[in-house]
Amino acid sequence: SxxxxxxxxxxxxxxxxxxxxxxxxxxxxxxxxxxxxxxxxxxxxxxxxxxxxxxxxxxxxxxxxxxxxxxxxxxxxxxxxxxxxxxxxxxxxxxxxxxxxxxxxxxxxxxxxTLVHRVPRQYWEASLPSVDWTRLLQEDAMLLQWLLLVEQYGLVLVHGVPKHSGCVKLLAERVAFIKRTHYGRDFSVIAKPNPSNVSYSNNALALHLDLPYYFYKPGVQLIHFVHQYEGEGGDSLVSDALQVAEHMRQHVPHLFHLLTTVPVDWVDHATEDDREYFKTLKMPILCLEEDRQTIWRVNFSQPQRDSFFSECPLDKVCQWYEALKTFHDLLYDPRFCRTFKMESGSLMTLDNLRVTHGRVGYPDGGEVKRHVEGCYIDWDEMLSRRRVLQRRLLHQTEQ
Amino acid sequence: SxxxxxxxxxxxxxxxxxxxxxxxxxxxxxxxxxxxxxxxxxxxxxxxxxxxxxxxxxxxxxxxxxxxxxxxxxxxxxxxxxxxxxxxxxxxxxxxxxxxxxxxxxxxxxxxxTLVHRVPRQYWEASLPSVDWTRLLQEDAMLLQWLLLVEQYGLVLVHGVPKHSGCVKLLAERVAFIKRTHYGRDFSVIAKPNPSNVSYSNNALALHLDLPYYFYKPGVQLIHFVHQYEGEGGDSLVSDALQVAEHMRQHVPHLFHLLTTVPVDWVDHATEDDREYFKTLKMPILCLEEDRQTIWRVNFSQPQRDSFFSECPLDKVCQWYEALKTFHDLLYDPRFCRTFKMESGSLMTLDNLRVTHGRVGYPDGGEVKRHVEGCYIDWDEMLSRRRVLQRRLLHQTEQ
Structure with missing residues (x-):
């Protein structure tokens, strides 16, 4: 090279x-x-x-x-x-x-x-980007396409995935390696009693982004539907928080301003493998780059927003809640939100700094079978792999 | 809890x-x-x-x-x-x-x-903070003290470490887990021929911070001197880039301003385990928080500063180099830089967002034996562990 x-x-x-x-x-x-x-x-x-x-x-x-x-x-x-x-x-x-x-x-x-650094983001079109699992694993050109689509759209579906464990790890290692968090390397989401985290239940999950309390919040999430619930329920919701934020910038700039400037306390208390974790971080809902224009990270998760609200001036609290509620309602607006049911043997790739995801609840009971497996990859590794493949496949000789 | x-x-x-x-x-x-x-x-x-x-x-x-x-x-x-x-x-x-x-x-x-989130940083005193390995591994109170010292000073020495491999992994897992990078989980630095990275040689290493091209740059570095070179050479240099930056803010504010505002292209081309990596990132030498006051991250590494300088206006290049050179010279100024030789069986803990480190060269040759082992831990995990221990040991009941 x-x-x-x-x-x-x-x-x-x-x-x-x-x-x-x-x-x-x-x-x-x-x-x-x-x-x-x-x-x-x-x-x-x-x-x-x-x-x-x-x-x-x-x-x-x-x-x-x-x-x-x-x-x-x-x-x-x-x-x-x-x-x-x-x-x-x-x-x-x-x-x-x-x-x-x-x-x-x-x-x-x-x-x-600049294009070597980052490829410009785009809003979703009528049909969501999707690729085939076998080609993704076997063809470098398809891997490059998937990497570019995740970078551009923040959401890519993968079809034809085997219906067994280990696929998210396989894909992460085709890119580079898994981003480990205190929840582990790869993890299964199956309804379990007395959960330490609200995801580990059969309840509906409101639209959110994962792990907002991590300063180094995982960049990309892989969610593999090893086995989807076959009755009514268990559907996925996704909504592009970037597009919603830009909508607010245009239509309610005073509320947009609050979401970009008021730091929120995010928190998680977890116990995994007998070890306790206490993560907390102050960061706005919408994080702007140094240019104070470009949104580079969105934080949004109702369960993990702390009751401490330690940097919001008292006289801004009510209007900040108006901004939060407006943002929430727009995320669910049909102009921005898509709902569909992932099939067993399919996989969702999400930009965890940009695209919110949620879940429709499904019935509890002994006969229920739903098994989802997930893991994270950091953007550092996604972008690195994209550049290496571009150089190799597109004969871009630049270092 | x-x-x-x-x-x-x-x-x-x-x-x-x-x-x-x-x-x-x-x-x-x-x-x-x-x-x-x-x-x-x-x-x-x-x-x-x-x-x-x-x-x-x-x-x-x-x-x-x-x-x-x-x-x-x-x-x-x-x-x-x-x-x-x-x-x-x-x-x-x-x-x-x-x-x-x-x-x-x-x-x-x-x-x-705010103190639950971050403990205030302090400059070094005459003697550098140090702790004992055995107590660090056996006593939670000593682990808490070490965590606080790293957070406050960005540099803690550990003495009485066994002279064999595996110690950095042990300490990282006492905190939480290793931050993996494309150079692996833990890594050995031994002189080797035709190195893919300048660290893997016996040359002098100028003061630097590791992996500036990582958006999620590893937060804390552990460097274990399994076996120190016994002849003349192999000494360590450390210098507090935060203190140097604050000195520049006070004495040469126009140069400080350039270091905080002009993005630098950082780059790394690596091949590890037959896989290529192409990391590149634009970020200033000194990164300020949203308050435009607090320095939260310093990037400094001569080998990994790209020849692309893609966001610096042409008419600022010369003065930016003056700022860079001033920063470099101050890092080596005896007011800020410390030089000492780590003994076999000692370990250095460094805040990789703040404290630069370097190495005096040592002679090449078949008989040379110097073995250093290292790994990284992210600040997310360091701070989490500190909070858990404070709550448990100091009976702080706050969530």
């Missing part, structure tokens, strides 16, 4: 270079006639020669303590499509045309790189 | 209650003469009766769809130190004095609750 540090197939070549001494940059002219500027200090820091960059680990070995902020070019050459600069610190750096082009400080190459 | 939902030992009792209809709140008067106000909607939402609150899972079962934002009190009683309110929705809620006191919307009870 390693590529030569310089050279490569550039769509256009460097034809000239001129130093802008006042700005401390070199201006490169491309065969297309376009120009790009690169700061000297950045070029030196990112010299790709084997002394400065380790070609196996693909990482910088040039030391920060050796970086001279006041360095200047002493000689500049263009040879074999490479920019070769000799510096006042005695080093000569070489940078190929394609390497420089990919890293240009202009809008277009940056937008391309 | 469950406690009665109402009643309990209150330091003072409710003596009177009066409704403030314009604000939708009840004002409670305590035996001390102080008063506290509670919004009606919050009281109803947090009714602690067995219909509304599940006493085993300690979680709310009252449904949001049943919450009437316009509910009003129809009757109010104080009996046995309990506030009993009948509501216009037909329900009667009961709340005990101590339960209400702990959740009062005033500053003092809230400050107390």
């Amino acid at each position: 390693s590529k030569p540090s310089t050279g490569g197939e550039a769509t256009c070549k460097i034809v000239a270079a001129e130093h802008l001494h006042a700005d401390g940059r070199v201006q490169v002219e491309w065969s297309s006639g376009d120009r790009s500027e690169y700061p000297w200090v950045w070029l030196r820091d990112n010299c790709q020669c084997p002394q400065c960059f380790h070609p196996v680990s693909l990482s910088r070995t040039f030391k920060l303590k050796e970086l001279d902020l006041k360095l200047k070019p002493t000689n500049t050459l263009i040879e074999d499509g490479e920019l070769r600069v000799s510096w006042s610190d005695g080093h000569e750096s070489r940078h190929g045309s394609s390497w420089l082009q990919e890293r240009a400080f202009e809008k277009q190459p940056r937008a391309k790189r | 469950s406690k009665p939902s109402t009643g309990g030992e209150a330091t003072c009792k409710i003596v009177a209650a009066e409704h403030l209809h314009a604000d939708g709140r009840v004002q409670v008067e305590w035996s001390s003469g102080d008063r506290s106000e509670y919004p009606w909607v919050w009281l109803r939402d947090n009714c602690q009766c067995p219909q509304c609150f599940h006493p085993v899972s300690l979680s709310r079962t009252f449904k949001l769809k049943e919450l009437d934002l316009k509910l009003k009190p129809t009757n109010t009683l104080i009996e046995d130190g309990e506030l009993r309110v009948s509501w216009s929705d037909g329900h009667e809620s009961r709340h005990g004095s101590s339960w209400l006191q702990e959740r009062a919307f005033e500053k003092q009870p809230r400050a107390k609750r």
Whole structure:
């Protein structure tokens, strides 16, 4: 997977270079006639020669303590499509045309790189995305498609899954590995008496996202319907909290603002394998990125919202509840909520930072058989796997 | 660990209650003469009766769809130190004095609750915190002390550790469980030829924090010196990036600002157990909480800073490098950096969101023996364990 540090197939070549001494940059002219500027200090820091960059680990070995902020070019050459600069610190750096082009400080190459980081999210269409289990496990192209669909839509159904235990683990390990929580690695949800968690019952489950009290809340949830309840009940509900939040931003901005700014105390007291856990975390319902625009995480779970509400000013409590209730009601609005019954041998993939899920109750009784198995995978591993497959299958050579 | 939902030992009792209809709140008067106000909607939402609150899972079962934002009190009683309110929705809620006191919307009870969430951080004193391995493993009080020290100082040394493999796993499982990364669960650092990661060599390692390209970057690192190199070299360096950052905030605020606002591309290309990983993440060197004041995470690693610098405006690059270099130089400043040689049979605990670590190089050669073992634990699990132990050992009854 390693590529030569310089050279490569550039769509256009460097034809000239001129130093802008006042700005401390070199201006490169491309065969297309376009120009790009690169700061000297950045070029030196990112010299790709084997002394400065380790070609196996693909990482910088040039030391920060050796970086001279006041360095200047002493000689500049263009040879074999490479920019070769000799510096006042005695080093000569070489940078190929394609390497420089990919890293240009202009809008277009940056937008391309952004897609390597994250693929844009989309709202659901009439039919929900779905893939076939056997192809998902056997074909890398289908694995890539599933990864992209989860990233884009936050919900992907998988059909044709075997009706036995172990499938969620198999799929998680096809991606990377399971995200362990205090509830274990993979877990079964079967009605059991005196449950320590409300999920472990046959009751209806209101729309929610899992484990809001985890700072490192699991990113993606796999839910395998090993055996679905065959009578009436046990249906699934899903609703896109991102779309609902954007709806609120547009129509009730003052309530949206409260959901993005008032921290909520989330809590869980659990005992698993004789060990107690006491998780608690303060975080708003809707978490915005540093741009204060993009929603990156939604927290919503009625049972795990603490009675402590320790950062909400007293005079905002009533309106915050109005915002909460509005959000709740919209999640159930038919414009956003889908209800369907998963069949035995099917699997649901959910973005646990975005898509709420719930369950219609089903009757209690000795004859009831419903077995659901689940586990989590973190987004770090999902995105990593998607990038590796894109590079391999789509011949994207970028590192 | 469950406690009665109402009643309990209150330091003072409710003596009177009066409704403030314009604000939708009840004002409670305590035996001390102080008063506290509670919004009606919050009281109803947090009714602690067995219909509304599940006493085993300690979680709310009252449904949001049943919450009437316009509910009003129809009757109010104080009996046995309990506030009993009948509501216009037909329900009667009961709340005990101590339960209400702990959740009062005033500053003092809230400050107390904040300590349950996080304990304040402190800078290092002349001698670094250390504990004894045997006591750490055998005494819960010592485990609690170690957990608190890691939370406060971000660095704790452990002495008297056995000189064999498996100790980091043992300690991680005494807390909860290991945080797995693409480098595995626990890992050995021994010099090996042609390393895929610069750590796996005998070279000096500059001060850094691990895995900056992980969105869910491991919270705490355990490093066990199973066998230290006995000649000259192999010393450890540690430096508190939080203290250095605060120093910069005070003395060079314009550079501090750049480190907190300019996202850096972090990257790792790894192959472990025949599987490729391609992690990349944009995040500043210094990450601020929503208050734009508190530093919650530091990212710093020269090898894993990408040559893509895809969100830095061209005209800020040079000054950003000045900020980076200043930060780097201060990390090595004797006011902040400590150097010492860990002995065989000792262990270092590091807050991987805060404290940088490095290594002095040691000679290569067939006779060299140095064996270090490491693993990670997430802060979610560290804090959970601390809270459970505080509740058990310090008789803190709060949920």
